[in-house]
Amino acid sequence: ATRWYRAPEIMLSFQSYTKAIDVWSVGCILAELLGGRPFFKGRDYVDQLNQILHYLGTPNEETLCRIGSPRAQEYVRNLPFMPKIPFSRLFPNANPDALDLLDRMLAFDPSQRIS
Structure with a gap:
C-alpha cells in the first residue's frame, strides 16, 4: 500500500x-x-x-492556507487540536541524530522539510 508512504500534500x-x-x-x-x-x-x-495529524500535530494556519482543496482545508480545521508527539517518545531507543533527521523529513509542511 503505497498510501503509507504518500506525502500529505498529495492527499490534500x-x-x-x-x-x-x-x-x-x-x-x-x-x-x-x-x-x-x-x-x-x-x-x-x-x-x-x-x-x-495524530503524530505530527495540527498544522499551523499558514500551512493550512496552502492546501488547495477547500474541502480538505475545512476537514483539517474542524478536527480537534492535536499536539505533536515527539519522535523521542515514539522511538525511545533511537539515535538522537536519526530522530533529528526523521523530524526534518516528516515535517507536515513540505516547505519546512529537509531537502
Whole structure:
C-alpha cells in the first residue's frame, strides 16, 4: 500500500509539488526502520491523514492556507487540536541524530522539510 508512504500534500492537493514528496517517503521508511513496522498505516486516505495529524500535530494556519482543496482545508480545521508527539517518545531507543533527521523529513509542511 503505497498510501503509507504518500506525502500529505498529495492527499490534500497542495498548490505545488516538489522533491519534498520523495523526502517524506524516505522519512516514512526511516520511521519504519526505527519502529520495525510501517509508521503511518492508514486504511484509506482519511485514516492516513488522521494518523499523520495524530503524530505530527495540527498544522499551523499558514500551512493550512496552502492546501488547495477547500474541502480538505475545512476537514483539517474542524478536527480537534492535536499536539505533536515527539519522535523521542515514539522511538525511545533511537539515535538522537536519526530522530533529528526523521523530524526534518516528516515535517507536515513540505516547505519546512529537509531537502
